[in-house]
Amino acid sequence: MQEDVFPAAEKILSEIENVLKKDPNLESFGIFPAEDNENKSPVLHEENALGLASWCVKPLYCHVYNRLLNLRQSYHREEPALVIRWLLGALLLNPDVTTFWNMRREFVKNGRLNPQEELRFLSIVLYDKAKCFEIFSYRRWLLKLMLMDGKDLTSDAETLLRNEFQVTSMAAERYKNNSHAWSHRQQVLLMLESLCASRFYSILENEWEESTRWCNSHISDYSGFSYRQFLLRKLLVQKQHPKQPIPPAEILTRRREIINNFCVKNKNNNYILHDATCEQVLNVLHKVNPKECPGVKYEQTLINLSYWTEDCMFNEELINMFPGHEALWNHRHYLVYSFIALQNSYKNFYSYKPECFEPPRNLELFRNNSTVELVEKFSQSPLTTAFWARNKELNDTHKSTSRDDDPANRFITRNVLCNLKNGLQNK
Incomplete structure (x- = not known):
């Protein structure tokens, strides 16, 4: 120049x-x-x-x-x-010039720039350039530096990190499908997980509720749904922290009711959730034989499962209201992958393990198993029949009214569980 x-x-x-x-x-x-x-x-x-x-x-x-x-x-x-x-x-x-951010990093290191003031400056720049990767990268560098050092913190670490949720929300509102903003939010949540382990479940629940509000008003923003999938993976494998008390009875009752509402879609699911223990409910849902598994917290596992069923029903509501939005159908695909993963995980471990929800493993199972193998693996379990019935209803409702290139038809064509030749309802 x-x-x-x-x-x-x-x-x-x-x-x-x-x-x-x-x-x-x-x-x-x-x-x-x-x-x-x-x-x-x-x-x-x-x-x-x-x-x-x-x-x-x-x-x-x-x-x-x-x-x-x-x-x-x-x-x-x-x-x-x-x-x-x-x-x-x-x-x-x-703000897209990495060299200039590196120069500011040097000034922060030698004390010429205050990290707190830098975060404020970044928020101002982000308002105009809401999808700038360099800004989010520099923010994370500052956060890690401040958390490691501690002396530049004017508030506690949890408050500092929670403020990042407001920043990412602003950026996501300013620029749709802002993958950099949602990725930054994931990284911040992981920092909170390591710093606030005893309170992390509460933080995760709050984020889940916020995600529900966001997705409900941004139905075409798949980056927001991708973040929701990240939260769902976390909730499915969440363990009870030693400092956390046993879930209160009212919470457990409410989460069990969510599962019950999901399963009663299929009239053949006539087991009684309310009179059974959490272990019995899970064994029936997944159709596995009782087995002594020391250390398994069935109450927490049941609560974890309720988030998946809750998300399935939430997704159905959005699709029925806005059937032409591809982000909603793509999210449905993820629910299918996670369904296969949680079925496999419970069958093998009587709980949900993080390694079972790795995308490559899900995709491998989904692509390499034939329809017959999937039926044999999961057939007639209440969870499977309920999920199949719900998917079938979605397909029947929207296929008749959609074009060949419509997201609904693409989902129906690709979704293995929704195209079983001999439907599970007839078994």
């Missing part, structure tokens, strides 16, 4: 820097269309929002880019405050 002479550049950068320092509640940055007016500043600051006139964007970026590039190539020293100001301008206008 050639050198551009822009005398007003440093003055504009100073104005932007002053706004960031003076307004701790600044939330957003954006570029607004405007022609050059020598008597008016291109920097606009109103109601916790920072704006920059479009006419100065190109010359300003050329100014900071050339100076930062020359600085890297010549290895000569500049006043740190000046370099930080250049980086501020460069990253506000184009």
Whole structure:
């Protein structure tokens, strides 16, 4: 890029820097269309929002880019405050340059930049560039640094990480199918799992409820459903923490009722859930013989299963309301894969093991087993017959009204469990 002479550049950068320092509640940055007016500043600051006139964007970026590039190539020293100001301008206008983020990392390491202030700056940049991978990568680096160090934390670690949920929600709202935002949220949740093990189940439940609200109002956003699948895997294999009490009776009753509502779709499922122990219910659901398994927490396993049945019914509701949305049918595919995994896992271990839910294993089982093998493996268990009945009803409802290229027809064609030649209902 050639050198551009822009005398007003440093003055504009100073104005932007002053706004960031003076307004701790600044939330957003954006570029607004405007022609050059020598008597008016291109920097606009109103109601916790920072704006920059479009006419100065190109010359300003050329100014900071050339100076930062020359600085890297010549290895000569500049006043740190000046370099930080250049980086501020460069990253506000184009946050996709890894080199510039690495330069800010160096300033954080040597104490020239405060990590807390950096997180605030990143939120402002993210408002305009909501799907920038470099921003999320830098945020995670800052979080790990702060958690490792501890001295830069103005609040406890859990509060710091929970604040990231708000940031990712904002980014996901600003840019649909924002895979980088949802991936960042997954990484933050994993950090919480390692730091707050005793409270993690409660955090996970809250995220599940938030995911339900999100998916209910963003039915075409598959990135949001992908995050929900991540949560479901976590909930299916969740173990009772030693510091956690046994689930209260009302919670257990409510989660059992969810499973019961799922299974009564098939009128042949006439077992009584309420009068049986959790172990008996699970054995009947999966059609396995009772076996003594020391250490297995059947109450927790039953609760875990209820999240899968709850998600199946939630997915059905959305498909019936919005049948043409491919994200909903693709999510249904995941529910089929996880169904096969949880059936296999309980058959072998009388609980749900994380290794059984690895996607490659699910896909391998799903692709390599013939229809007959799948029927023999899972036939006539109440869970299978209920799931098959629900899938069949979805297929029968939407296939007659959908086009050949409709997501519903593609699901029906590919879904092994929904196309059994001799349906389980007739067995």
